[in-house]
Amino acid sequence: MSxxxxxxxxxxxxxxxxxPALDLLAAHxxxxxxxxxxxxxxxxxxxxxxxxxxxxxxxxxxxxxxxxLAAQSGNARALLFTNxxxxxxxxxxxxxxxxxxxxxxxxxxxxxAFDVPVRWASGMHMVEYYWTLASAFVxxxxxxxxxxxxxxxxAAAARARALLDAAGVGARYIVLCPVAVGLHRGRVKAxxxxxxxxxxxxxxxxxxxxxxxxxxxxxxxxxxxxxxxLPSTDVGTFAALLAGSRLVVANDSGPGxxxxxxxxxxxxxxxxxxxxxxxxxGPSVALVGSDRxxxxxxxxxxxxxxxxAAT
Numbered sequence: 241m242s243x244x245x246x247x248x249x250x251x252x253x254x255x256x257x258x259x260p261a262l263d264l265l266a267a268h269x270x271x272x273x274x275x276x277x278x279x280x281x282x283x284x285x286x287x288x289x290x291x292x293x294x295x296x297x298x299x300x301x302x303x304x305x306x307x308x309l310a311a312q313s314g315n316a317r318a319l320l321f322t323n324x325x326x327x328x329x330x331x332x333x334x335x336x337x338x339x340x341x342x343x344x345x346x347x348x349x350x351x352x353a354f355d356v357p358v359r360w361a362s363g364m365h366m367v368e369y370y371w372t373l374a375s376a377f378v379x380x381x382x383x384x385x386x387x388x389x390x391x392x393x394x395a396a397a398a399r400a401r402a403l404l405d406a407a408g409v410g411a412r413y414i415v416l417c418p419v420a421v422g423l424h425r426g427r428v429k430a431x432x433x434x435x436x437x438x439x440x441x442x443x444x445x446x447x448x449x450x451x452x453x454x455x456x457x458x459x460x461x462x463x464x465x466x467x468x469x470l471p472s473t474d475v476g477t478f479a480a481l482l483a484g485s486r487l488v489v490a491n492d493s494g495p496g497x498x499x500x501x502x503x504x505x506x507x508x509x510x511x512x513x514x515x516x517x518x519x520x521x522g523p524s525v526a527l528v529g530s531d532r533x534x535x536x537x538x539x540x541x542x543x544x545x546x547x548x549a550a551t
Contacts, residue, residue, distance in 0.1 A: 241271045243316040245292075245309065247327050247338065248276035252475070253497035255283060257367045257521060258321050259388045261374035262289075265319070268378040273308065273316075282476040283498075286391035294330070302333035309336050319377055321370055325349075339377055363516040387522045390501035392480045399473065400480035404449070407468045413447040414548075415482055415499075417490035418463045419456045430491050431509045431529075433537045435463045437489065440541065442466040446548075451481055453495075486551050489544060496520050505551060507543045509535065 244265060248255045255276065262284075266272055272289040274280050281291040292308050294301050309316050318331050320340030328349040331338040337351035347353040357364060357372050364372075371384035404413070416438055420429035441448050448467040452460040461469055470481070475498070482488050482495070483502035490496035490506065492513045499506045500520030507526045508519060511534030519527055526543045529535040 241269055243273065243312040244270035245273045245275055245305070245316055245318040245331075245336070245338070247318070247320045247322050247331070247340075248274055248280055249321055250277060252277075252279060252283070252494035253518070253520075254321075254366060255280065256388060256390060256494075256497040256501040258370045259390050259501055260367060260385050261321070261370040262287075263389075264371070264374045264378065264380070268380075270317075275305070279475045282396075282474045283390075283479070285396065285476045286393045298326070298329070298333075301330045305330060305334035305336070309334060319373070320350075321373065341373060365519070365521065366517055367521045369517075387503065387524075388501040389503070390479065390498070392483055392502060393476060396474075396476040396480040397484070399477040400484060403451075403470045403473065403477070403481065404484075407449070407470055409447055409449055409468055411484075412486055413449045413468075413484075414441060415449050415451070415485045415488045415504075416464055416467060417450070417488065417493065417495035417499075419453065419459055420491040420493040429493065429512055431511055431534055431540070433509075433534075433540060434489070435465070436537060437540065437544065438464045438466050441544075449481075449485070451478055487544065487547050489540075492518065500525050505547050507540065507547055509540055511535070 274284060274289055274291045275294055278293040318336050318338035320327050320338045323343040325344040325346045328346040332349045339352050340350050341356050342353040354373060354376050368384045416434055418434035438448050450460050450464050450467045451470040452472055454472050479498050479502050482499045482504045485504055488499040488504045488506045490508060492510050496508050497520050500522045503524055505524045506520055510529035514531040515527055526547055528540050528543045
């Protein structure tokens with residue numbers, strides 16, 4: 241089995257969208273080492289893949305990569321799901337040029353360099369973008385699968401159930417994810433209707449749950465006053481929490497992509513970002529809104545009602 245170091249995207253949602261590509265690489269006999277942020281270990285805990293968290297500056301990263309590559313006795317290869325010049329430079333300085341798309345004037349650092357797909361110019365989805373790169377790397381030609389199928393460990397499922405039990409929450413619950421970090425072209429990425437939606441769902445007799453990320457508890461509590469707010473937890477346990485829900489409602493954010501990745505029924509609310517390339521991927525996703533503006537509250541409420549009826 242050949243060793244393959246895969247540089248993951250830096251954002252959680254993008255990493256979720258690499259799941260079909262990673263499965264394809266593993267199915268073609270590669271023993272994967274996932275290189276990226278520290279949360280990758282928890283996100284992919286159900287897989288037999290190693291992880292390497294890259295930290296530090298431009299000198300520390302290649303040094304860590306060189307040591308990890310040396311442990312593979314010189315038989316390793318590398319593949320970049322990132323588009324940046326810096327990620328290609330890290331592997332080049334580690335004396336292991338990586339394969340990847342020829343973006344960001346980095347073609348001379350790559351081995352081999354793949355041309356960006358022609359379809360990218362017409363709105364290719366990121367799942368397909370990563371899948372096409374992995375397909376070219378292993379030499380197959382097939383369409384991307386219709387779902388992501390991120391695996392969850394039984395330990396993560398047990399931790400999620402323990403959090404729910406401690407909060408007195410039973411098996412039927414809805415998860416709201418009202419926070420979206422950062423701005424997109426100067427505009428806030430979070431829909432303003434989550435507080436009203438929470439109150440309406442509670443009036444209808446539904447149990448509403450939120451699980452803030454690190455540093456988000458006060459912001460979530462301010463919006464979802466009627467929800468059961470769980471303690472922050474690791475990414476794997478959070479994924480299990482979403483997988484066990486009746487429904488997830490989220491902005492265009494990491495939680496929404498995790499929900500889609502584990503097959504949770506999801507209403508994904510867009511208002512400032514472009515959904516063609518980055519919408520959560522899968523048959524259980526209902527998309528409301530667009531990059532031209534937030535949807536009316538009634539539109540989101542109708543999507544939530546329809547999704548709950550489908551469960």
